[in-house]
Amino acid sequence: xxxxxxxxxxxxxxxxxxxxxxxxxxxxxxxxxxxxxxxxxxxxxxxxxxxxxxxxxxxxxxxxxxxxxxxxxxxxxxxxxxxxxxxxxxxxxxxxxxxxxxxxxxxxxxxxxxxxxxxxxxxxxxxxxxxxxxxxxxxxxxxxxxxxxxxxxxxxxxxxxxxxxxxxxxxxxxxxxxxxxxxxxxxxxxxxxxxxxxxxxxxxxxxxxxxxxxxxxxxxxxxxxxxxxxxxxxxxxxxxxxxxxxxxxxxxxxxxxxxxxxxxxxxxxxxxxxxxxxxxxxxxxxxxxxxxxxxxxxxxxxxxxxxxxxxxxxxxxxxxxxxxxxxxxxxxxxxxxxxxxxxxxxxxxxxxxxxxxxxxxxxxxxxxxxxxxxxxxxxxxxxxxxxxxxxxxxxxxxxxxxxxxxxxxxxxxxxxxxxxxxxxxxxxxxxxxxxxxxxxxxxxxxxxxxxxxxxxxxxxxxxxxxxxxxxxxxxxxxxxxxxxxxxxxxxxx
Amino acid sequence: xxxxxxxxxxxxxxxxxxxxxxxxxxxxxxxxxxxxxxxxxxxxxxxxxxxxxxxxxxxxxxxxxxxxxxxxxxxxxxxxxxxxxxxxxxxxxxxxxxxx
Numbered sequence: 098x099x100x101x102x103x104x105x106x107x108x109x110x111x112x113x114x115x116x117x118x119x120x121x122x123x124x125x126x127x128x129x130x131x132x133x134x135x136x137x138x139x140x141x142x143x144x145x146x147x148x149x150x151x152x153x154x155x156x157x158x159x160x161x162x163x164x165x166x167x168x169x170x171x172x173x174x175x176x177x178x179x180x181x182x183x184x185x186x187x188x189x190x191x192x193x194x195x196x197x198x199x200x201x202x203x204x205x206x207x208x209x210x211x212x213x214x215x216x217x218x219x220x221x222x223x224x225x226x227x228x229x230x231x232x233x234x235x236x237x238x239x240x241x242x243x244x245x246x247x248x249x250x251x252x253x254x255x256x257x258x259x260x261x262x263x264x265x266x267x268x269x270x271x272x273x274x275x276x277x278x279x280x281x282x283x284x285x286x287x288x289x290x291x292x293x294x295x296x297x298x299x300x301x302x303x304x305x306x307x308x309x310x311x312x313x314x315x316x317x318x319x320x321x322x323x324x325x326x327x328x329x330x331x332x333x334x335x336x337x338x339x340x341x342x343x344x345x346x347x348x349x350x351x352x353x354x355x356x357x358x359x360x361x362x363x364x365x366x367x368x369x370x371x372x373x374x375x376x377x378x379x380x381x382x383x384x385x386x387x388x389x390x391x392x393x394x395x396x397x398x399x400x401x402x403x404x405x406x407x408x409x410x411x412x413x414x415x416x417x418x419x420x421x422x423x424x425x426x427x428x429x430x431x432x433x434x435x436x437x438x439x440x441x442x443x444x445x446x447x448x449x450x451x452x453x454x455x456x457x458x459x460x461x462x463x464x465x466x467x468x469x470x471x472x473x474x475x476x477x478x479x480x481x482x483x484x485x486x487x488x489x490x491x492x493x494x495x496x497x498x499x500x501x502x503x504x505x506x507x508x509x510x511x512x513x514x515x516x517x518x519x520x521x522x523x524x525x526x527x528x529x530x531x532x533x534x535x536x537x538x539x540x541x542x543x544x545x546x547x548x549x550x551x552x553x554x555x556x557x558x559x560x561x562x563x564x565x566x567x568x569x570x571x572x573x574x575x576x577x578x579x580x581x582x583x584x585x586x587x588x589x590x
Numbered sequence: 591x592x593x594x595x596x597x598x599x600x601x602x603x604x605x606x607x608x609x610x611x612x613x614x615x616x617x618x619x620x621x622x623x624x625x626x627x628x629x630x631x632x633x634x635x636x637x638x639x640x641x642x643x644x645x646x647x648x649x650x651x652x653x654x655x656x657x658x659x660x661x662x663x664x665x666x667x668x669x670x671x672x673x674x675x676x677x678x679x680x681x682x683x684x685x686x687x688x689x690x
Contacts, residue, residue: 198657201668202659203672206661208644209599210637238643
């Protein structure tokens with residue numbers, strides 16, 4: 098029988114999902130990273146989130162920067178350490194060597210003073226969390242690796258006895274290779290987290306990896322994270338995200354009355370709609386109507402356009418009787434055009450999340466996902482969709498994504514097969530050859546949690562936008578790409 | 591001269607450091623010397639003030655410059671070199687040395 102280890106929710110966005118439920122309680126975790134990898138930010142944020150979200154006081158053992166520098170530097174993240182110190186929620190143990198020479202070692206020693214100070218500080222605020230930043234300073238001052246290691250083990254043991262969960266930062270000299278600079282630090286703690294900041298394709302890409310979580314499960318591999326002012330570190334757990342968001346029964350308009358009818362009264366508010374079709378079948382029009390339909394009802398709408406320029410989009414929309422320019426002026430619409438290739442998929446996801454956070458939309462459209470798919474490998478793409486989908490669902494945003502099929506008639510898009518299980522509603526737009534004439538068809542293939550019409554209806558595009566007409570009768574094989582008209586039945590009519 | 595010696599309770603290295611520090615004091619010429627012994631287990635806030643981590647730590651506060659020695663002070667040569675005290679030979683004549 099194994100007993101499950103109790104966890105401590107860090108409160109750092111995304112990290113708890115990667116840890117599958119937080120750090121193991123009362124244990125020490127080593128945070129290894131090169132210089133500039135945001136170790137100190139993580140160490141401070143660990144205490145800050147504990148105080149803000151859980152009322153768990155903390156102590157910060159600083160071995161490098163002075164408390165004053167930390168107080169000042171962390172204000173930009175919105176963390177008012179001084180206030181927390183006054184409220185007895187935060188205590189420093191200041192062991193920064195500023196302004197003095199290194200001590201000379203003359204005989205046997207221990208870290209009795211450090212441990213006594215940690216215990217004293219912990220008692221003064223009733224600490225549940227501790228951060229120690231950074232061990233590199235200790236190793237540089239006290240060069241005897243064996244003694245330092247022995248004493249750090251004692252320190253970790255003391256923290257455990259005090260029932261404190263801790264982060265201890267160490268420096269790495271390179272992004273890959275030895276975990277820590279002095280080669281012994283990782284043996285001091287139960288858990289190891291690695292922060293990386295490598296240069297890839299001329300771009301810095303921050304990642305966080307849980308290397309070891311003794312006695313507990315965690316997600317493996319590197320996950321991207323970003324550091325932003327006012328918020329600190331936010332990791333993107335991508336594949337670690339569980340799709341467990343509640344969904345509402347509230348329906349909103351798709352932007353087209355006839356399509357709303359096909360969907361039994363509109364689409365669900367926090368659902369994601371995938372629109373799949375070949376080029377020219379009306380995907381961009383559908384997303385344009387989706388946005389203007391929302392804006393008409395005073396919803397805030399955000400468009401991520403990866404295929405067309407602003408000029409093209411605005412011209413198209415005015416051709417369908419929708420004035421994007423006016424909508425943008427009213428503040429209800431924001432159009433963001435991005436080139437898929439200019440950055441990696443994680444950065445796209447980050448940029449989209451930041452834009453969503455800034456604009457706080459009620460609905461967003463992505464036109465098209467297929468263009469974005471070209472900017473990375475399939476796994477990363479799937480992760481981006483999961484990340485984006487779960488993110489907008491937690492924010493109760495209605496999402497519409499378009500995907501381009503590679504063949505003109507019938508067929509499915511690669512995008513679609515990758516993500517169809519993630520989306521709630523799938524709408525197909527198809528070219529249909531009908532008595533030597535090409536027509537467009539629309540059908541609702543799937544709608545999670547709702548009845549919907551099963552017929553394929555004819556779709557017309559004119560200066561008023563999209564007109565959905567009567568269902569095609571006696572037509573089979575549209576989805577497979579080989580539509581056939583049942584002439585016998587027609588004859589008998 | 592003015593010294594502070596931080597120790598951690600009743601452990602071997604702390605005891606040895608007290609012994610060595612006292613002998614060192616005895617070996618100094620003149621009588622305006624001060625040695626304060628601080629137990630960090632009893633007064634952790636004194637360790638906070640001095641920002642120290644390790645015990646035993648001997649701090650020479652006066653005359654300036656401030657000097658810090660970490661350890662049980664059994665490394666005699668280093669202790670004297672850091673504190674800029676008279677050579678080992680002269681001390682040995684006076685006292686029989688810091689180390690038995």
